Amino acid sequence: MLAGRSTILPVNLAAHPVVASLTPVFLLIGAGYLAGRRQWIRADAVKDLSNLVFLLLIPALLFRTMSVVRFETLDLRPIMAYFVAALGLLAAGIVWRGFSCRSVVMALAGVFSNMVMIGITLVELAYGKAGLVTLLTLVSVHALILLTVASVVLELAAARQSRRAGGEPPHLLATAWSAIRGALIHPIPLPIICGLLFAQTGWALPAVVDKPLQLLGSAFGPLALVLVGVSLARTPLQGHWREALWLCASKNLLLPVLVGLSAWAFGIRDLPLTVMVVAAALPIGANVFLFAQRYQVVQELTTASMGLSTVLALFSLSLVMLVMSAL
Numbered sequence: 001m002l003a004g005r006s007t008i009l010p011v012n013l014a015a016h017p018v019v020a021s022l023t024p025v026f027l028l029i030g031a032g033y034l035a036g037r038r039q040w041i042r043a044d045a046v047k048d049l050s051n052l053v054f055l056l057l058i059p060a061l062l063f064r065t066m067s068v069v070r071f072e073t074l075d076l077r078p079i080m081a082y083f084v085a086a087l088g089l090l091a092a093g094i095v096w097r098g099f100s101c102r103s104v105v106m107a108l109a110g111v112f113s114n115m116v117m118i119g120i121t122l123v124e125l126a127y128g129k130a131g132l133v134t135l136l137t138l139v140s141v142h143a144l145i146l147l148t149v150a151s152v153v154l155e156l157a158a159a160r161q162s163r164r165a166g167g168e169p170p171h172l173l174a175t176a177w178s179a180i181r182g183a184l185i186h187p188i189p190l191p192i193i194c195g196l197l198f199a200q201t202g203w204a205l206p207a208v209v210d211k212p213l214q215l216l217g218s219a220f221g222p223l224a225l226v227l228v229g230v231s232l233a234r235t236p237l238q239g240h241w242r243e244a245l246w247l248c249a250s251k252n253l254l255l256p257v258l259v260g261l262s263a264w265a266f267g268i269r270d271l272p273l274t275v276m277v278v279a280a281a282l283p284i285g286a287n288v289f290l291f292a293q294r295y296q297v298v299q300e301l302t303t304a305s306m307g308l309s310t311v312l313a314l315f316s317l318s319l320v321m322l323v324m325s326a327l
Contacts, residue, residue, distance in 0.1 A: 017126065017325065018126070018318065018321040018322050018325055019318075020125075021122060021125040021126035021321075022122070022126075022314075022317065022318055022321065024125065025118065025121060025122050025125065025225060026314055028221075028222055028225035028226055028229070029118075029225050029226075029228050029229040029232065029310070030229060031226055031229060032225065032226035032227060032228060032229020032230045032231075032232070032233070033229035033230070033232050033233045034229070034233075035226065035229070035230055035233075036229060036230035036231070036232070036233025036234055037233045041230050043234065046227065046230055046231070046234075049223065049227055050227060052223070053117075053220060053223055053224050053227065054187050054188075055187055056216060057216050057217065057219050057220035057223065057224075058116065058120075058187060058188065058191075058220050058224075059187050059190070059191040060191075060212075060213045060216035060217045060220075061120070061213075061216070061217030061218075061220045062136060062139075062188065062191040062192045062195060063191040063192075063194055063195040063198075063213065064195070064205070064210065064213040064214060064217055065129070065132060065133065065136060065195065065217075066133070066136060066191075066192050066195030066196050066199065067195040067196075067198045067199050067205055068199055069133055069195070069196060069199050070199055070200065071196070071200060074133075074137055075134075075272060076137070077266050077267070077268055077272075078134060078137075078138065078263060078266075078268050078272045078273070078275070078276045079137060079138055079141060080266065081259065081262040081263040081265070081266040081268055081276065082138060082259055082262070082263070082276050082279070082280065083145055084262045085255065085258035085259040085261070085262040085280070086111045086146065086255065086258075086259070086280070087111075087145075087146075087149065088258070089107075089110060089111050089250065089254065089255055089258055090107050090108065090110070090111045090146070090149070090150075091107075092107075093106065093107030093110050093111070093250065094107045094153065099157055099160070100157055100161065101154055101157045101158055101161065101295045101297045102297040102298055103157075104150060104153050104154050104157055104291075105150075105154070105288065105291050105292045105295065105297055105298055105302065106243075106247060106298060106301070106302075108146070108150045108288050108291060109247045109250075109251065109284050109288045109302055109305050109306075110247050110250030110251050110254075110255070111146065111250070111251065111255055112146055112147075112251075112284060112285045112287060112288050113142070113251070113255075113279055113280060113281075113282040113283070113284075113285055114228075114282050114283050114284065114285040114286065114310075115135065115138070115139050115142055115279055115282060115285065116139065116188060116224070116285075117224045117225070117227070117228050117285075117286075118224075118225065118228060118282055118283065118310075118313075119135060119139075119278075119279055119282045120132065120135065120136075120139070120220070120221070120224075121220075121221035121224065121225060122278070122282075122317075123135045123275060123278065123279070124221070126278070126321065127271060127274065127275060130271060131271055131274075131275045134271065134272050134275045134276075135275050135279055136192055138275075138276070138279060139188060139189075139192065140188075140189045140192040140193065141189070143188065143189070143287065144189060147287060147291075150291060151291075154291065154295060158295065228310065231286075232307055232310055232311070235303055235304070235306065235307035236300070236303065236304065236307075237304050237307050237308055237311075238304075239300065239304065240300060240301040240304045240305075241304075241308075243301055243305075244301060244304045244305040244308045245308070247284070247301075247305040247309070248283075248284075248305060248308050248309045248312050251283065251284050251309055252281060252283065252309055252312055252313060252316040252317075253281075253316055255280040255281070256277045256278070256280040256281040256320050258280075259276050259277055259279075259280040260273070260276075260277045260280075263276050263277070273324075274324045274325075274327075277320060277324055278317070278320060278321060278324065281313070281316060281317050281320040281321075282313065282317070283306070283309035283310040283312070283313040284305055284306045284309040284310075285306075286306065288302055288306065289302050289303060289306060
């Protein structure tokens with residue numbers, strides 16, 4: 001009996017691919033949180049570090065990754081499946097809460113993922129370059145579609161409120177064009193588009209260009225995750241707990257379920273299905289707060305929801321990735 005028992009090896013949980021990919025992500029966020037709480041990174045330095053990440057490191061990573069991807073290898077069905085679910089949930093959230101600027105911002109918080117600061121590093125660790133290409137295809141239009149739709153709907157809501165107050169409504173077309181232009185001329189979609197266009201030439205990046213891009217891109221993940229932790233340390237979580245939990249439930253749990261069902265209905269399976277669901281399960285992205293700030297609504301709730309969503313993602317992302325690995 002003893003000999004028989006000795007052949008049964010305990011499961012090495014630390015070696016599980018989900019745990020192995022999630023652990024460094026949350027350890028780096030934890031390190032940033034500690035640095036923020038201890039004031040090792042002061043508030044006035046966070047903006048400069050964020051500019052370094054967004055204006056230099058991430059464009060290098062995105063351009064280099066997409067510079068070897070040919071159009072014929074891209075599958076756009078996962079993107080269609082993702083936005084069927086995301087836009088559907090966005091519309092449902094607005095209808096449920098009533099048509100107002102407040103409800104639009106809250107509904108956007110329930111569907112807008114932090115795909116850049118957390119998603120890129122996590123997906124590359126968990127699913128490699130193939131998974132990253134699928135994610136970046138989504139990232140290239142994620143902000144463009146969701147933020148443009150949100151901008152238009154918010155302007156419609158603001159115009160409605162302005163008419164009721166007897167004021168002059170804002171110019172809808174000008175706002176929509178500004179949102180589209182801002183989403184395209186941006187350090188995230190622009191290098192993705194440029195990288196894809198370069199790939200179609202069939203050329204290869206010279207080593208003297210490729211190596212610096214590789215080094216810059218490799219610095220993005222750790223620094224971005226540390227900055228997430230620093231921001232989390234400065235995020236007040238007190239108050240608004242009930243509404244924040246509802247938004248986190250929508251973003252961290254409901255959206256990935258809906259995206260998974262939509263992708264399944266589109267016939268998407270295997271790695272693309274997994275990447276879409278994991279992308280949907282990422283915590284609330286920071287762009288939502290910019291809308292709350294611009295329209296002067298639910299700013300404290302949005303801030304609290306972003307922080308709480310990131311904390312809860314430690315558990316909800318683990319659950320989602322474990323479920324997807326078992327399918």
